[in-house]
Ligand SMILES: *[C@@H]1O[C@H](CO)[C@@H](O)[C@H](O)[C@H]1NC(C)=O
């Protein structure tokens with residue numbers, strides 16, 4: 001038995017990437033791949049940052065680093081192995097093989113580029129005619145941020161802006177901001193940023209993470225709040241934009257819809273290129289968090305550089321279609337299999353579509369125009385974003401956090417400079433509920 005199975009696998013291995021799940025869930029027929037760009041330099045440096053000198057950032061600000069390039073090249077090689085059976089034997093057939101989309105930023109375009117080099121290498125037999133070129137060029141498509149509802153999620157949407165505004169005016173929201181007021185004061189004082197909101201937490205946290213990884217010593221005042229408790233408002237900044245069903249639908253919904261539509265188009269042979277088996281999306285941590293939270297499978301952790309979500313359509317021998325969603329949030333480790341609430345990890349496509357129906361917009365543009373007549377949203381969305389980092393982002397939603405709490409005034413975090421007390425005291429552990437919120441299960445290949 002074992003030897004027969006082994007023979008089958010090794011015979012198929014020539015054209016198939018096997019992960020040991022085929023017999024149970026079927027062979028991968030189509031895959032949508034969403035990833036975050038690789039390691040980058042900080043987007044911006046606050047006035048109080050000791051590493052403002054550009055000598056520390058030869059790549060420029062907000063740019064992919066050499067490490068980031070390699071991360072994606074290696075992921076490309078990994079994808080080549082995993083999906084060999086749905087890639088063309090002749091890799092020069094790139095146009096039929098793959099559709100690549102990216103947000104319109106250097107770092108995401110370059111990440112996609114590096115990844116393609118890993119998937120579409122020029123093989124030795126073909127090398128002679130290419131005078132030193134090592135991979136086939138692959139087209140990468142992008143649209144400007146103001147019209148990108150799919151990946152950047154910055155296309156104007158009045159209803160979304162309205163929902164954000166509604167929440168920002170709420171008592172709940174302000175109570176939550178209060179919870180971090182002391183830390184905010186501390187950071188305002190030391191960073192020299194006069195204006196402060198949740199997005200700044202995301203931005204600063206990422207900057208300190210990058211500096212730490214470059215072995216740049218963080219000042220004492222940073223150490224006092226980084227990584228903890230800064231990680232709390234940082235994680236919240238990833239979750240709040242898709243807090244309610246309505247928010248999910250307008251922000252993460254377009255991508256969820258794209259994934260499901262690609263699957264159906266593949267099955268019904270309606271893709272522009274019916275033979276195509278792969279579509280790829282190069283985007284941001286905020287894209288991944290929005291999509292995963294919209295599907296109910298976000299783990300309340302900032303998606304790391306070069307993290308990647310695989311949405312696989314698998315077909316069993318009896319013709320059933322299952323969707324498997326994997327989260328490869330470490331470049332070295334196997335991906336995690338994520339389970340959408342209400343379904344098995346291998347979720348029948350029709351069932352998945354039914355479960356996700358409330359968060360899939362039927363007509364995004366129409367729904368975006370659905371705001372109360374009395375509402376005046378001047379420049380739609382504009383006031384609700386920060387432009388400081390070149391990338392408009394939405395801030396928002398905390399209601400649940402308040403509901404989870406005792407209901408009274410939120411406790412504050414004391415980060416007074418002279419106070420030696422443990423800053424952890426008296427702070428509700430959002431990270432604990434965050435961990436619980438994760439419903440990811442680990443699955444190792446071949447087990
Ligand atoms: C897509 O996958 C099928 C099944 O493995 C394969 O026959 C086909 O050639 C693949 N398409 C491309 C463009 O490689």
Ligand SMILES: *[C@@H]1O[C@H](CO)[C@@H](O)[C@H](O)[C@H]1NC(C)=O
Pocket residue numbers: 299301302304327329330336438440
């Ligand atoms: C990756 O995701 C898993 C599952 O949610 C989680 O347990 C793990 O901590 C994550 N790792 C990182 C580096 O975020």
Ligand SMILES: *[C@@H]1O[C@H](CO)[C@@H](O)[C@H](O)[C@H]1NC(C)=O
Pocket residue numbers: 182411412413414415416417
């Ligand atoms: C906030 O910090 C100040 C000192 O900066 C301290 O006196 C105060 O008690 C703190 N408030 C809370 C609720 O921790």
